[in-house]
Amino acid sequence: xxxxxxxxxxxxxxxxxxxxxxxxxxxxxxxxxxxxxxxxxxxxxxxxxxxxxxxxxxxxxxxxxxxxxxxxxxxxxxxxxxxxxxxxxxxxxxxxxxxxxxxxxxxxxxxxxxxxxxxxxxxxxxxxxxxxxxxxxxxxxxxxxxxxxxxxxxxxxxxxxxxxxxxxxxxxxxxxxxxxxxxxxxxxxxxxxxxxxxxxxxxxxxxxxxxxxxxxxxxxxxxxxxxxxxxxxxxxxxxxxxxxxxxxxxxxxxxxxxxxxxxxxxxxxxxxxxxxxxxxxxxxxxxxxxxxxxxxxxxxxxxxxxxxxxxxxxxxxxxxxxxxxxxxxxxxxxxxxxxxxxxxxxxxxxxxxxxxxxxxxxxx
Numbered sequence: 001x002x003x004x005x006x007x008x009x010x011x012x013x014x015x016x017x018x019x020x021x022x023x024x025x026x027x028x029x030x031x032x033x034x035x036x037x038x039x040x041x042x043x044x045x046x047x048x049x050x051x052x053x054x055x056x057x058x059x060x061x062x063x064x065x066x067x068x069x070x071x072x073x074x075x076x077x078x079x080x081x082x083x084x085x086x087x088x089x090x091x092x093x094x095x096x097x098x099x100x101x102x103x104x105x106x107x108x109x110x111x112x113x114x115x116x117x118x119x120x121x122x123x124x125x126x127x128x129x130x131x132x133x134x135x136x137x138x139x140x141x142x143x144x145x146x147x148x149x150x151x152x153x154x155x156x157x158x159x160x161x162x163x164x165x166x167x168x169x170x171x172x173x174x175x176x177x178x179x180x181x182x183x184x185x186x187x188x189x190x191x192x193x194x195x196x197x198x199x200x201x202x203x204x205x206x207x208x209x210x211x212x213x214x215x216x217x218x219x220x221x222x223x224x225x226x227x228x229x230x231x232x233x234x235x236x237x238x239x240x241x242x243x244x245x246x247x248x249x250x251x252x253x254x255x256x257x258x259x260x261x262x263x264x265x266x267x268x269x270x271x272x273x274x275x276x277x278x279x280x281x282x283x284x285x286x287x288x289x290x291x292x293x294x295x296x297x298x299x300x301x302x303x304x305x306x307x308x309x310x311x312x313x314x315x316x317x318x319x320x321x322x323x324x325x326x327x328x329x330x331x332x333x334x335x336x337x338x339x340x341x342x343x344x345x346x347x348x349x350x351x352x353x354x355x356x357x358x359x360x361x362x363x364x
Contacts, residue, residue: 061089067136068093075118078129090129098139102161102168131160138171145178151195154178155202162206176208185214187351189315192218197255204259213354219255220267221313226260262358267312269357270350274314277346278305284335292330300324314350318343 061077072093080088096117121127134156137143143153154175159165161172183199184190193199200215202208219225255263281297284290301321304310310317322343326336 061091064090064092064133067133067140069095071095073097073116074099075116076132077118077120078127078132079120079123080129092132092136094136099166099168102139102170125165127160127165128156131156135160135166135168135171145174147178147181149178151182151193151199154182155195155198158202158206176206179203180208180211183211183214183218185211186217186315187347189319190214192222196223200255200259204256209360212360213351213358216259216262216266216358217315217354219259220263220270221316225255225263265357265359266354269353270312270314273350273353274317275311277314278302278311278317282339282342284331284339286332286335289331289335292326296329300329315347318347318350 068091070093072095074094074096076092076094078090078092080090121132134143134153137153138145138157143149145154145157157171158175158179161168161175163169163172179199179202183193196215196219200212200219203212203215279302281293282290284293301324304320305317310320322340326339327333331339
């Protein structure tokens with residue numbers, strides 16, 4: 001389609017010069033947001049031919065295949081970072097009211113403008129295209145956060161809604177609650193989910209203390225978290241998040257040196273505490289019951305732990321010991337009851353001792 005010089009002039013007149021937008025916000029993440037904003041008439045934004053004919057910075061980039069909505073009221077552009085041209089940017093045309101509902105102070109700058117506004121999210125905010133897409137999937141109820149939502153979707157929404165990115169408190173709190181629900185904890189044996197490494201990085205970054213102990217225990221007891229030589233000369237990594245400073249997050253499926261060291265500290269603590277319990281047959285107030293333990297403990301407990309690789313799995317091993325039919329082996333009912341209570345207490349002891357092994361700050 002060929003446009004006349006007059007129509008091109010009119011279209012150009014509708015595009016204002018890029019103006020620096022200083023958003024006055026106390027919120028941590030947006031203190032760093034000095035973005036670009038320009039206005040485009042809605043007619044211009046919906047015209048493919050004019051976008052192709054008039055090459056201007058506000059409209060350069062690829063329209064998102066799903067979230068370029070004809071009735072959208074704001075265009076959000078996400079840059080791909082250094083080394084990429086603006087043609088590699090991704091444009092989202094969405095309804096600003098959805099964002100305003102969750103964080104009014106961030107998007108207030110575009111509310112009073114009757115024309116279509118363009119907001120560029122700079123690379124230093126760290127907003128990833130896929131994470132922003134996941135946020136829109138939640139806000140538009142295409143893939144809302146729920147107990148059935150996949151881990152990567154919850155993680156993406158958690159990141160992009162965080163104070164150091166788009167700062168959407170209600171969304172961030174909801175994503176946080178679903179992440180917590182995905183990862184159970186002790187002192188009783190629990191299921192060990194997938195995505196342990198990435199979940200731990202998020203838990204450390206956003207100070208989600210309640211699931212950290214369970215994640216470390218799962219990593220130590222179910223994964224080959226790191227070869228021993230990597231312990232040498234390692235120091236805790238400076239992972240920060242809610243205070244607004246940049247965070248050095250390890251890539252998915254990789255632990256930071258600090259987390260590797262903590263895993264080794266947990267394993268060392270478990271072995272030092274649990275090995276004597278495992279390899280020593282218990283005593284009882286009754287000589288006959290003590291003799292039963294002395295006779296049956298090596299085969300029923302020690303050999304089973306050695307063959308099943310349970311030496312460093314105290315919660316599971318103690319639970320299995322509790323499930324043995326000790327009455328059928330010759331213990332009296334009173335000793336069976338007392339010992340099961342004792343083994344339950346040992347599970348609780350291990351769980352409490354992990355706080356010291358991990359040096360965790362229990363304040364969220």
